[in-house]
Amino acid sequence: MNIEQARFNMIEQQIRPWDVLDQDVLNLLSIVKRENFVPAAYREIAFADLEVPLPTGEHMLFPRVEARILQELAVKKHETVLEIGAGSGYMAALLAHRARHVLTVDISPELVELAKRNLAENGVTNAEVALGDGARGWPTGAPYDVICVSGGLPVLPQEILEQLKIGGRLAAFVGTAPVMKAQVITRIDEKQFRVADVFETFVEPLAGAVQPPRFKF
Secondary structure, three states: OOHHHHHHHHHHHHHHHHOOOOHHHHHHHHHOOHHHOOOHHHHHHOOOOOOOEOOOOOEOOOHHHHHHHHHHHOOOOOOEEEEEOOOOOHHHHHHHOOOOEEEEEEOOHHHHHHHHHHHHHOOOOOEEEEEOOOEOEOOOOOOEEEEEEEEEEOOOOHHHHHOEEEEEEEEEEEEEOOEEEEEEEEEOOOOOEEEEEEEEEOOOEOOOOOOOOOOOO
């Protein structure tokens, strides 16, 4: 496989047509080597329009979804970021190149170790990985400038919203199968939030995700 050609094709054929036009984001996809964050068995499909499997049964997000979320969050160099769902560490690496500091949290010890190793081996020094259940956010370190939820949420817990700074942005995949909304939520002030529906997709729910209340008759 010609890796650089495959990367170019991913950017031009999958990502740019998905309205990812921010040149800084497109450049970042060449800087952060996705193939280094994909399990070795799947290296050949690192740039495919697929959700690449991870060792624990979870999957990496589609490349176009990762890039679009990165563009919508518009992380700045002075900002602190919380990511919920570390996976292989790839999204944390992308975020870290744009942020002052990233904390990524995962409930799986195996994925925590994988993300730590991948970030270290790729020279990402401003991202740390924590083991824990982030389905209601991560109060230690709050408030954050940016929160990125890299897994599905049937409902978005208020606790996560409260961990945003005023002016902060949160990206989450909200809803249930078959269609969920990718939302970017901006905190306007202490009580108000602006919600933008960016696109529709389906993302596997986070382990431990809060479930909607069930009706009782």
